[in-house]
Amino acid sequence: xxxxxxxxxxxxxxxxxxxxxxxxxxxxxxxxxxxxxxxxxxxxxxxxxxxxxxxxxxxxxxxxxxxxxxxxxxxxxxxxxxxxxxxxxxxxxxxxxxxxxxxxxxxxxxxxxxxxxxxxxxxxxxxxxxxxxxxxxxxxxxxxxxxxxxxxxxxxxxxxxxxxxxxxxxxxxxxxxxxxxxxxxxxxxxxxxxxxxxxxxxxxxxxxxxxxxxxxxxxxxxxxxxxxxxxxxxxxxxxxxxxxxxxxxxxxxxxxxxxxxxxxxxxxxxxxxxxxxxxxxxxxxxxxxxxxxxxxxxxxxxxxxxxxxxxxxxxxxxxxxxxxxxxxxxxxxxxxxxxxxxxxxxxxxxxxxxxxxxxxxxxxxxxxxxxxxxxxxxxxxxxxxxxxxxxxxxxxxxxxxxxxxxxxxxxxxxxxxxxxxxxxxxxxxxxxxxxxxxxxxxxxxxxxxxxxxxxxxxxxxxxxxxxxxxxxxxxxxxxxxxxxxxxxxxxxxxxxxxxxxxxxxxxxxxxxxxxxxxxxxxxxxxxxxxxxxxxxxxxxxxxxxxxxxxxxxxxxxxxxxxxxxxxxxxxxxxxxxxxxxxxxxxxxxxxxxxxxxxxxxxxxxxxxxxxxxxxxxxxxxxxxxxxxxxxxxxxxxxxxxxxxxxxxxxxxxxxxxxxxxxxxxxxxxxxxxxxxxxxxxxxxxxxxxxxxxxxxxxxxxxxxxxxxxxxxxxxxxxxxxxxxxxxxxxxxxxxxxxxxxxxxxxxxxxxxxxxxxxxxxxxxxxxxxxxx
Numbered sequence: 001x002x003x004x005x006x007x008x009x010x011x012x013x014x015x016x017x018x019x020x021x022x023x024x025x026x027x028x029x030x031x032x033x034x035x036x037x038x039x040x041x042x043x044x045x046x047x048x049x050x051x052x053x054x055x056x057x058x059x060x061x062x063x064x065x066x067x068x069x070x071x072x073x074x075x076x077x078x079x080x081x082x083x084x085x086x087x088x089x090x091x092x093x094x095x096x097x098x099x100x101x102x103x104x105x106x107x108x109x110x111x112x113x114x115x116x117x118x119x120x121x122x123x124x125x126x127x128x129x130x131x132x133x134x135x136x137x138x139x140x141x142x143x144x145x146x147x148x149x150x151x152x153x154x155x156x157x158x159x160x161x162x163x164x165x166x167x168x169x170x171x172x173x174x175x176x177x178x179x180x181x182x183x184x185x186x187x188x189x190x191x192x193x194x195x196x197x198x199x200x201x202x203x204x205x206x207x208x209x210x211x212x213x214x215x216x217x218x219x220x221x222x223x224x225x226x227x228x229x230x231x232x233x234x235x236x237x238x239x240x241x242x243x244x245x246x247x248x249x250x251x252x253x254x255x256x257x258x259x260x261x262x263x264x265x266x267x268x269x270x271x272x273x274x275x276x277x278x279x280x281x282x283x284x285x286x287x288x289x290x291x292x293x294x295x296x297x298x299x300x301x302x303x304x305x306x307x308x309x310x311x312x313x314x315x316x317x318x319x320x321x322x323x324x325x326x327x328x329x330x331x332x333x334x335x336x337x338x339x340x341x342x343x344x345x346x347x348x349x350x351x352x353x354x355x356x357x358x359x360x361x362x363x364x365x366x367x368x369x370x371x372x373x374x375x376x377x378x379x380x381x382x383x384x385x386x387x388x389x390x391x392x393x394x395x396x397x398x399x400x401x402x403x404x405x406x407x408x409x410x411x412x413x414x415x416x417x418x419x420x421x422x423x424x425x426x427x428x429x430x431x432x433x434x435x436x437x438x439x440x441x442x443x444x445x446x447x448x449x450x451x452x453x454x455x456x457x458x459x460x461x462x463x464x465x466x467x468x469x470x471x472x473x474x475x476x477x478x479x480x481x482x483x484x485x486x487x488x489x490x491x492x493x494x495x496x497x498x499x500x501x502x503x504x505x506x507x508x509x510x511x512x513x514x515x516x517x518x519x520x521x522x523x524x525x526x527x528x529x530x531x532x533x534x535x536x537x538x539x540x541x542x543x544x545x546x547x548x549x550x551x552x553x554x555x556x557x558x559x560x561x562x563x564x565x566x567x568x569x570x571x572x573x574x575x576x577x578x579x580x581x582x583x584x585x586x587x588x589x590x591x592x593x594x595x596x597x598x599x600x601x602x603x604x605x606x607x608x609x610x611x612x613x614x615x616x617x618x619x620x621x622x623x624x625x626x627x628x629x630x631x632x633x634x635x636x637x638x639x640x641x642x643x644x645x646x647x648x649x650x651x652x653x654x655x656x657x658x659x660x661x662x663x664x665x666x667x668x669x670x671x672x673x674x675x676x677x678x679x680x681x682x683x684x685x686x687x688x689x690x691x692x693x694x695x696x697x698x699x700x701x702x703x704x705x706x707x708x709x710x711x712x713x714x715x716x717x718x719x720x721x722x723x724x725x726x727x728x729x730x731x732x733x734x735x736x737x738x739x740x741x742x743x744x745x746x747x748x749x750x751x752x753x754x755x756x757x758x759x760x761x762x763x764x765x766x767x768x769x770x771x772x
Contacts, residue, residue, distance in 0.1 A: 118153025146194035292323030418723030422763035
């Protein structure tokens with residue numbers, strides 16, 4: 001009885017758990033944002049709390065109320081600015097860039113407005129007390145104004161510092177600034193104390209502005225798909241026909257579907273929408289009528305429009321070309337390709353790169369250590385060496401002042417912002433170019449890749465067999481297989497194969513359609529497939545069989561010259577299909593899976609980048625595998641592999657070199673993709689599944705994007721290491737300057753703001769990185 005009660009309670013609790021999402025403003029500092037995450041985690045009923053810094057949002061799960069979470073967010077000094085679905089992008093005023101954009105950003109938030117007020121208050125003291133003291137203009141009013149600046153600009157800093165100290169028991173950079181500001185007032189450095197707080201807040205605003213610029217790239221993805229669609233809906237409660245033939249309301253049987261423009265959120269799977277020439281496609285779907293060239297660049301990064309006709313899939317956010325399309329919706333708005341892309345890009349920051357985790361750990365211990373160092377700097381020289389504790393009248397700095405300078409110099413703003421701004425910029429740029437990288441961890445792993453393993457079918461090759469050659473027995477002199485005899489042979493074969501779903505049958509049908517001969521004969525009757533041998537049926541009363549060479553060798557005679565030609569095609573990696581009519585050999589059709597146009601180009605570029613160890617994994621026979629590998633320039637081949645053997649091959653490769661990337665279609669090679677250091681899927685072979693299972697997705701299935709992906713990952717990691725090294729070097733230099741007594745508090749914080757600005761700009765260069 002007790003167990004039953006426990007199960008019931010568990011069931012009730014699980015039903016009560018809800019998921020909430022909040023989008024925030026003022027989320028500019030990664031270190032401060034962690035404090036918010038921890039504070040929310042302490043609310044009664046919270047089961048989990050995840051901060052997605054790159055998207056400026058927080059996701060909370062539990063039994064707590066939405067109001068309780070919102071109150072904590074506001075108490076911590078943040079504002080909830082957007083709630084709702086991912087594609088509901090609110091219309092905003094025009095957003096500027098550069099200096100004007102920064103001023104616009106400052107005027108858009110309470111905390112930054114307070115910083116601006118503080119700057120106005122401290123400005124007279126800065127001019128007359130710090131920059132031009134020789135002018136002799138001095139008044140106590142400047143000091144009072146500086147203290148007011150400290151209080152006004154520092155209000156959100158004080159609140160955050162003490163909430164984190166008493167709620168989360170953490171020492172943050174805000175506490176460093178509070179100690180420095182209050183210490184400056186205590187020793188009489190009023191103007192410097194006010195300046196420290198004002199400049200610190202402006203530096204925080206600068207962090208927020210640069211992160212907003214990086215987040216703008218994600219917002220632009222949101223704006224790709226339109227917010228409404230022209231849908232075909234039945235006429236409901238038609239007044240014109242009420243009472244006719246027993247019609248009393250509901251869908252009208254006499255009227256055809258009506259065009260109606262509705263928000264995309266109202267569309268359901270199965271709805272039919274109309275997309276006019278030049279319009280954006282609002283939803284994922286299948287074309288049911290019409291044809292057009294569709295620009296898929298916003299989703300896949302493809303530079304050339306793709307021709308779409310009936311039964312072809314289209315993506316939301318693609319741009320329709322010259323023809324009108326009627327499309328059947330296959331996914332609701334929150335689950336279409338662009339929505340999943342946005343969601344994955346936004347949450348990619350959760351999968352942190354090792355470099356980012358290092359910075360997080362470093363900052364966690366760094367701040368408390370700095371406070372201990374400051375205490376030692378203020379106390380050891382005066383106590384043990386008789387050095388002055390307070391500033392002397394002759395201008396010599398006391399060690400208390402130097403300790404306060406040390407606190408200011410040590411602020412880790414530039415260090416903690418340098419990594420996320422770079423990673424967000426790189427991932428956003430990649431997404432804009434049709435490459436979905438699902439986290440900083442994979443970005444860093446890509447930069448270290450030494451071996452790349454390629455699946456063959458659907459990756460290096462198109463994955464769709466094509467007819468290479470048609471040779472009729474009645475046309476021995478035909479070179480290209482396009483004479484009337486060869487066409488007739490193809491038409492007869494397509495009549496039999498029209499009843500088959502086999503990929504080789506589809507290749508014959510597609511070639512027959514391309515030559516305009518698919519309707520020369522009616523679909524065959526009495527069709528019967530012989531497993532592993534072929535398929536036969538009646539065409540115009542004649543028995544026709546299309547089958548393998550081995551079956552014909554045993555059952556249907558054909559001359560040695562033909563046999564030799566077919567054997568040669570087999571050695572070259574092709575699949576010959578022989579055709580007989582009324583038991584007599586009539587010719588053969590050669591079918592092959594063709595190499596992608598971009599495969600060799602991609603392999604060549606990877607080799608130029610220094611990745612020489614490229615291998616191919618395939619289930620094909622050795623001869624066929626070697627032929628494809630030679631065409632694309634890959635030297636090492638693992639042939640005749642079942643899916644589980646591909647997994648073993650990846651394990652072998654990782655035994656010799658840990659950093660192994662696997663490129664596949666994300667479907668039948670999923671175990672190998674999961675086992676590799678980075679799994680890279682070709683998005684065009686089942687985009688939805690590939691997006692969920694792989695670490696990186698090439699949305700267009702274009703291998704030429706692979707070198708770009710590796711280059712942007714390498715460039716991103718170089719930028720991160722540059723930022724970390726530069727930030728630490730500047731801080732170390734200022735430590736020396738401070739200890740020697742040559743610095744000032746406000747110059748120290750100005751230096752930190754300057755470094756923050758430079759590392760942020762350096763990281764944002766990834767937004768402009770282009771494929772060569």
